[in-house]
Amino acid sequence: MSAAREESRVPGREPLTAPVEDYLKAIYAIGRGSGAAATNEIAQRLALAPASVSGMVRRLADQGLLAYERYHGVKLTESGRRAALRTLRRHRVIEAYLAEALGYPWDRVHEEAERLEHAASDELVDRMAATIGEPEVDPHGAPIPTKDGSVDETEYTSLADLAVGASGVVVRVADEDPEMLRYLGELSILPGKRITVKSRAPYDGPITLGSGRQEMSIGPALASHVLVAPLADRAGKRG
Amino acid sequence: MSAAREESRVPGREPLTAPVEDYLKAIYAIGRGSGAAATNEIAQRLALAPASVSGMVRRLADQGLLAYERYHGVKLTESGRRAALRTLRRHRVIEAYLAEALGYPWDRVHEEAERLEHAASDELVDRMAATIGEPEVDPHGAPIPTKDGSVDETEYTSLADLAVGASGVVVRVADEDPEMLRYLGELSILPGKRITVKSRAPYDGPITLGSGRQEMSIGPALASHVLVAPLADRAGKRG
DNA sequence: GAAATAAGTTAGTATGTCCTAACTTTTCCC
DNA sequence: GGGAAAAGTTAGGACATACTAACTTATTTC
Structure with a gap:
């Protein structure tokens, strides 16, 4: 690889x-950190052909980022998980920063962050985070991994699973x-809002x-897609 | 090209x-916008082999971004010049923003901007510029091209060319x-500082x-490397 | 103006990532 | 448990970008 390519490396992390x-x-x-991921599902998320995923996961496994068994999907290794969380941290800090410091609407932060996350150094991300007061969640409420690689992995209840009468x-x-x-x-269904399920129409009808x-x-x-923290004032989960 | 690659396009400008x-x-x-650029000089600036430049330059000419005559260097076309200035604007706005809004020291803004300039959308750059008050120069004093593609191309005097006794x-x-x-x-030789040449040792000696x-x-x-605007209080340029 | 040097090009190759088409393995279902 | 369907893989190729080695053109110098 050329000197120019070397230069294009981002300092503060693996290239x-x-x-x-x-x-x-x-x-x-x-896999939410733990479980295995299927080739087809990776392909779908990334909008790639499954064949392309087969090739790439082999290379990632060779680099020690994935555990891969042919025909049986992949799992992140510890090193792969750390790399994923570093990227996720960059993504979410950037989203939070764009919203807080630059007035981006919450529906447009993702796309911008999706590109910047690959170009931003750790120093930049840390300065962004410090400038807006070390946020713990991004504008959609997703938890921001810390620098040392830990994330809140609490599983919240979806609004679709909240019982009639319950609040969250x-x-x-x-x-x-x-x-x-x-x-x-x-x-105005936004992170922080309190909501009560009043009724639910049958056959998966409107809520x-x-x-x-x-x-x-x-x-x-x-x-x-709306995740809530249930409040303990009335009923529990739906059946 | 795949859908994923399509998605990675930056909105608001040519991909x-x-x-x-x-x-x-x-x-x-x-070429400072006008003159021709030699293959070897491009190669040196980008830290690439001259042969790589020959290949790329042909492709850029095919795309209408360069005027290219084999063995005689290249010139930007109008379209190429516009694209260059858009990138330069992104680069310099980002530098100014990093320094102003995120407290980056002026010696580290370049490297970070060098990567971000390729990932930032025009919207982001415009928001950055607006947030810090539409700067006209970057932290090194380089003029920021405007959105419509004009730049201040004033040629300033280098401090090495300022006569003894002259100020700038x-x-x-x-x-x-x-x-x-x-x-x-x-x-503390920084943009905005007033400076006078007191003496100059012979044979290109210290100033x-x-x-x-x-x-x-x-x-x-x-x-x-230090460019100055001469002040008309004493002598002119060095012969 | 011809030889030496500098500058630039082509040819052939490598790498990373993607694709489609054809094949193999696994899973599901009766 | 055997065949159809789903999931996954390999083979072969494309594209952008880079490299080195060998060649060609331009420039300099005497």
């Missing part, structure tokens, strides 16, 4: 390429689709919610 | 690759070497400068 970082992030997201505080919206985010924003003095109705597909 | 943007910037810098205001340091920048910082109540001596190699 993983952007595609490699994307693979690791995807595998982490699928929205902690996270687990989707980056700008349209969906804008719509939720209009309904009626109360939030403050507002009342609204959303479909289960949307609700499934 | 030029990072290497292509680097070539255009280098060619612009060599430092407008720019035309080098990105961190060590050099730190040294100049220690001497003695006065700045405020300070007096110091620098070599001509260093002085040649």
